Amino acid sequence: MSTMANEAYWARYESTIDKQIRMAEERGDFADLPGKGKPLSGLDEPYDENWWVRRWVQREGVPSEGLLPTPLQLRKEAERLPETVRDLPTEEAVRAAVGELNRRIAEWVRAPSGPAVPVRKVDAEAIVQGWRAARSPAPRAPVAGATTRRRWWRRK
Numbered sequence: 001m002s003t004m005a006n007e008a009y010w011a012r013y014e015s016t017i018d019k020q021i022r023m024a025e026e027r028g029d030f031a032d033l034p035g036k037g038k039p040l041s042g043l044d045e046p047y048d049e050n051w052w053v054r055r056w057v058q059r060e061g062v063p064s065e066g067l068l069p070t071p072l073q074l075r076k077e078a079e080r081l082p083e084t085v086r087d088l089p090t091e092e093a094v095r096a097a098v099g100e101l102n103r104r105i106a107e108w109v110r111a112p113s114g115p116a117v118p119v120r121k122v123d124a125e126a127i128v129q130g131w132r133a134a135r136s137p138a139p140r141a142p143v144a145g146a147t148t149r150r151r152w153w154r155r156k
Contacts, residue, residue, distance in 0.1 A: 069114030074105050078122050082130050094131045098124040 014022070024030060042051065057064065065076060077084075081101060085094045102121045109119065 070108055071114055071117035071119045074119045077101055081127055085131050086134055091128055094128055095124055098122050098127050
């Protein structure tokens, strides 16, 4: 088949997708799209193979920590755990939060992915003690000039 005949054959052929696009154009579905007639952004910038990741992160408001490998995310969570549990109402809730993080750490240790970064389980007792200390009221300083009353049953 010659080149001209080949082109003529494909000119007659319209795929289902091409037909749907042509029909949508005829209906005017693409007439009022945002950005119509404007140049594409980023054409003047140097090429970056991760441009789409950067734009997605900006557009969706994803924190940059979300792009870290799993062991680094787990370590950061373990470091922030005392602040995370500070406002929890009960000790059981604190222990549940520590247990959940420790479960995910153990899961990663069993089937590691990403860089080989050591991640240790969190000591639940230390976190609970810190949570208790943060919740207990600070000891009051004695008021100047106040005297303590003696009880009649205590002799000095």
